[in-house]
Amino acid sequence: MERGWCLGDRCRNAGRDHGGQRPLQHRQYHSSRPRLGSGRKRGTHRRALGRSRGGFTSNLHCLADALGRPLAFxxxxxxxxxxxxxxxxxxxxxxxxxxxxxxxxxxADAIRANPAARKIEAVIPGRSNRRVKIEHDQALYKQRNRIERMFGHLKINRAIATRYDQLANSFLGIGHLATARYWLKFVQAA
Structure with missing residues (x-):
């Protein structure tokens, strides 16, 4: 007879697996991912976190106007x-x-060529390892400090400075809320 089946008085171990592990049958589907999903739910692809020298980090790029007010992230x-x-x-x-x-x-040469084709002046200093040095308007480049100050104002919000939110969408949402608070300063002044 098979293990687990018994007759008469010898049914002490009935229903037991004699120490073997049986998985719990609590899932409707017996696989590691959701059926209708396109893959696993977790992962760094949804978090926009990448490894660098300082650990897991992300870069927030911003498009701003002439006054240093953020337009897009x-x-x-x-x-x-x-x-x-x-x-x-x-x-x-x-x-x-x-x-x-x-x-x-x-x-980069491609980035310098694109604004030139659009009739936009590219004010980008050259890297130190560039063979052919490229001149840029230093007086105009000093205005780039406005965007650095804007990032400083946004980092007053601790959730942006330390990146509490793991998902990229949540982090960008907090960035947009902080940007709305930053824009309110300009609206009140006008």
Whole structure:
């Protein structure tokens, strides 16, 4: 007879597996992922977190107007180059800007050619390892400090400075709320 089946008085171990482990049958579907989902729910792809020297980080890229007020955000993983966010942000403004102020992370020949084709002045300092040095308007480049100050104002919110939210959508939502608070300062002054 098979194990677990018995006759008469010898049914002490009936229904037991004699020490073997039986899985609990509490799932409707017997697999590790949801049936209608496109894959696993978890993962760093939804978090926009990437490994860098400082651990898991992310980069928040911003498109701002001439006064340093944020217009749009784009979130990338920590190890991604800054120039990867250029395509996402450059097509967003309704009005064509006069100049593009960016730091050395955006110094690439393709990025310099794109604003030139759109008749936008590219004010990007060259990297130190560039063979051919490229001049830029230093007086105009000093206005880029406005966006750095804007990031400082946004980081007053502790949730942005320390990135409490794990999911990228939640973090961008907090960024948009902080931006709305930042814009209210300009609306009250007007």
């Amino acid at each position: 784009h979130l990338t993983v920590g190890e991604a180059a800054d120039c990867k966010a250029y395509e996402e942000l450059i097509g967003l403004p309704e009005r064509t800007p006069d100049a593009l102020l960016a730091d050395k992370g955006y110094d």
